Amino acid sequence: MCGIISVIDRSGEPMDGSAIKNALSLMNERGNGEGAGYAVYGAYPDYADHYALHLFYDNLVEPKAIVEQELEKWGTIEVSEMIPTSEQPRLRREHIPWRYFYKPYPKSMGTAATEEDILIHIMNKINTEIPGALLFSTGKNIGIFKASGWPEDVAEFYRIQDYEGYQWLAHNRYPTNTSGWWGGAHPFNLLDWTVVHNGEITSYGTNRRYLESFGYKCTMYTDTEVVAYLTDLLARQHALPLELALKALAPPFWDDIDAMQEKEQTMNTTIRMAYGSALMNGPFAIVVANSDGIAGITDRIKLRPLVAAESGDRLYISSEEAAIRVMDQNLEHIWMPRAGEPVIGRVR
Amino acid sequence: MPIGSTPPKFRVRIDQDQCMLCEQCIENCPYGTFRREGNRILVNSRACTGCHRCIAMCPRDAIDLEEKPVAYRSHPIWTREAREAIFNQAKTGKIVLAGMGNVLDVPPIFDRLLLDACQVTNPSIDPLREPMELRTYIGKKPSRVEVTTKPDGDIELLTRLAPNLRCETPIMIGHMSYGAISLNAQLSLARGAAAQGTFMGTGEGGLHKRLYPYQDHMIVQVASGRFGVDIDYLERGAAIEIKIGQGAKPGIGGHLPGEKVDESVSGTRMIPVSSDAISPAPHHDIYSIEDLAQLVRGLKEATEWKKPVFVKIAAVHNVAAIASGIARSSADAVVIDGFRGGTGAAPRVFRDHVGIPIEAAVAAVDEKLRKHGVRNEVSVIASGGIRDSADVTKAIALGADAVYIGTAALISLGCRVCGNCYRGLCPWGIATQRPDLTARLDPDIMWENVSNLINGWTLEIAELMGAAGINSIESLRGNRDRLRGYMLDENLMNVLDVKTVGAGA
Numbered sequence: 001m002c003g004i005i006s007v008i009d010r011s012g013e014p015m016d017g018s019a020i021k022n023a024l025s026l027m028n029e030r031g032n033g034e035g036a037g038y039a040v041y042g043a044y045p046d047y048a049d050h051y052a053l054h055l056f057y058d059n060l061v062e063p064k065a066i067v068e069q070e071l072e073k074w075g076t077i078e079v080s081e082m083i084p085t086s087e088q089p090r091l092r093r094e095h096i097p098w099r100y101f102y103k104p105y106p107k108s109m110g111t112a113a114t115e116e117d118i119l120i121h122i123m124n125k126i127n128t129e130i131p132g133a134l135l136f137s138t139g140k141n142i143g144i145f146k147a148s149g150w151p152e153d154v155a156e157f158y159r160i161q162d163y164e165g166y167q168w169l170a171h172n173r174y175p176t177n178t179s180g181w182w183g184g185a186h187p188f189n190l191l192d193w194t195v196v197h198n199g200e201i202t203s204y205g206t207n208r209r210y211l212e213s214f215g216y217k218c219t220m221y222t223d224t225e226v227v228a229y230l231t232d233l234l235a236r237q238h239a240l241p242l243e244l245a246l247k248a249l250a251p252p253f254w255d256d257i258d259a260m261q262e263k264e265q266t267m268n269t270t271i272r273m274a275y276g277s278a279l280m281n282g283p284f285a286i287v288v289a290n291s292d293g294i295a296g297i298t299d300r301i302k303l304r305p306l307v308a309a310e311s312g313d314r315l316y317i318s319s320e321e322a323a324i325r326v327m328d329q330n331l332e333h334i335w336m337p338r339a340g341e342p343v344i345g346r347v348r
Numbered sequence: 349m350p351i352g353s354t355p356p357k358f359r360v361r362i363d364q365d366q367c368m369l370c371e372q373c374i375e376n377c378p379y380g381t382f383r384r385e386g387n388r389i390l391v392n393s394r395a396c397t398g399c400h401r402c403i404a405m406c407p408r409d410a411i412d413l414e415e416k417p418v419a420y421r422s423h424p425i426w427t428r429e430a431r432e433a434i435f436n437q438a439k440t441g442k443i444v445l446a447g448m449g450n451v452l453d454v455p456p457i458f459d460r461l462l463l464d465a466c467q468v469t470n471p472s473i474d475p476l477r478e479p480m481e482l483r484t485y486i487g488k489k490p491s492r493v494e495v496t497t498k499p500d501g502d503i504e505l506l507t508r509l510a511p512n513l514r515c516e517t518p519i520m521i522g523h524m525s526y527g528a529i530s531l532n533a534q535l536s537l538a539r540g541a542a543a544q545g546t547f548m549g550t551g552e553g554g555l556h557k558r559l560y561p562y563q564d565h566m567i568v569q570v571a572s573g574r575f576g577v578d579i580d581y582l583e584r585g586a587a588i589e590i591k592i593g594q595g596a597k598p599g600i601g602g603h604l605p606g607e608k609v610d611e612s613v614s615g616t617r618m619i620p621v622s623s624d625a626i627s628p629a630p631h632h633d634i635y636s637i638e639d640l641a642q643l644v645r646g647l648k649e650a651t652e653w654k655k656p657v658f659v660k661i662a663a664v665h666n667v668a669a670i671a672s673g674i675a676r677s678s679a680d681a682v683v684i685d686g687f688r689g690g691t692g693a694a695p696r697v698f699r700d701h702v703g704i705p706i707e708a709a710v711a712a713v714d715e716k717l718r719k720h721g722v723r724n725e726v727s728v729i730a731s732g733g734i735r736d737s738a739d740v741t742k743a744i745a746l747g748a749d750a751v752y753i754g755t756a757a758l759i760s761l762g763c764r765v766c767g768n769c770y771r772g773l774c775p776w777g778i779a780t781q782r783p784d785l786t787a788r789l790d791p792d793i794m795w796e797n798v799s800n801l802i803n804g805w806t807l808e809i810a811e812l813m814g815a816a817g818i819n820s821i822e823s824l825r826g827n828r829d830r831l832r833g834y835m836l837d838e839n840l841m842n843v844l845d846v847k848t849v850g851a852g853a
Binding site for chain 2: 176199200202203204205206208209210212213214238239240241243244253254255266267269270271272273274275276277279280281282283300301303
């Protein structure tokens, strides 16, 4: 199960979080109260040049001091604050959500390392070596808000309606592989990439070991994490256009590739042979986003539902049409994407 | 002082009431187990190898064969095999030869690995209704794909793929040379492999003309003896394999006795009739990884970089480091042959005591290649003791791209694993060059057995993948999460990098 919904305003017009909260709650049949979360692009216009680091702390003593020491080694903390929350009767507080607006020192890791490399290093370091701290969001001008709870409780807890952004992703979780915990709730984020996912990635073992050979460390105990890393590897590190990166994750079947015209066939064969270990198997419907837009895709035989709809500048991608209709009554075009066929919406 | 005879291994009996004196048993047994005296068939059980040819050919089912109970005083340490090996060696003073694979009683690790299946949270996929992709490309892959986006938005591919073998199944047939096995056996294997869209190895005995029709499905081998190797041979193969070692006898060479080198074998191997064909233990131009790299590139240069070049090694203690060196030598695939690999003839002591199991070797190699960041660029082929589709599936989950089968393919031709291949009298016409025996194997019929076997296993792999919710072989490769260790010790599970049964995700 699990329910996903996402929206982009292609003109860049901001939307507040109230509508998506209602849409996500509509899909409570798809969750079990053990995880929900929201991502918003454009959340922090005042700190748009800074990396917004979102963490869970178990306490504000030991882990926080070690994390800050690590952060200060590689850059400057501009703002350090508790993420505003309001207690909810049904939501058990397990961690303290914290955020930093952070700027890494360029070249602090040497001439070849980029800011992104520094952030990935920090994320690996915190999540594998600092007990009591979990860094789960590292993007610029992106806010990720998640917890174990029902969508409406998580939204109220973080006061989602107070945030505004030009694209939103939200997720209602019914965990099966791992128990519900705050870190395992979606969305997953790595730098500019954010992922929500419905399904189970049966190729996880292959994908994880492939990613590990590039230095990624999977620490969230869930298969969704690999999607964010795979996208980062293919689209950022290997500089593939998003369409091709998604093709690597859910490539056409060989029979279809064999029937293609030569140029297309060569492209698809090359992608599939080079990135066979990045191919994601099993049932999934995912939406991946970066600051340029959102893209929804299902597995190659569409074992999970995905619906897309348009209304003016807005593109919606969700598990259910009904959820989209909660957000927008006047849809102009609504369709079910074919298996493995990406739906992409970009900011103009 | 003579040691005297040892008890026969088998007891053969004829039901005289059933026997109709057709003499099929006499005709079919090249070991001379049967003879006729008057109106009876008499049996010399001592000659029997347990090859079952007589049983298969008896029209009246009149023959019974059983392993003879040990007639020695029982002893847990000094087993019958241990004692008889000493008797044999005391008589001959020579190295004791043995056929087929390791016979020691150690449980295959494969049997202690269990596969996963989907239930509820994740649907299993039905291969009868949904596409299931087992196509496997063997060869070098680019570490990344480079493209450029033109001003009109068109994406242009800059990366060019190296030549790969396209296999419709991850099952290939390993190298068994003409000489070690008969031409009819090779023809059956080649046609069977071609029918399934896969490949077979020539072994080191050259490529006989009659195999030319199947050359697009054959991997030609360059072993230390360099038998039959010339530019025509290299160009005919779909790929080239350099054999450094094999699982049944790591660290030693090969030896085809002169008696087996008839006119035809001589022509194919390019050696004189009746001369011993000796493959030295090392290649005499390879004494280091650099030398190997030169040969890899030399063979590529000779064939204009149009063919993948594989390197086959036996699974030994530092197999991972060796494989990593090979992976970075321009080789397109590393073949690893485990200690259960079969062979026509190996010193018994090597067959049973040298090398390591393929399961551990594949896991270690896959891990090392990943650490060195080259796993994705080179293919890994596992061989040596693959008995069924479950073994294939587990080998791939541990990290292999594909497997070679050897003994299993011979069994599909009738081989009963009697282990007497080195005597050249194979009653099934497989491991022999004697014309009356090779004539027993009709390649026009037997290729279907080979093809059926590969097809059957391929269907089973598809079912196993579907049960695990996987519809492309790429997602099975190295997917150790789909395995659990059962009654394996912790150290071994660490090497295999699998969790124990009962451990969740």
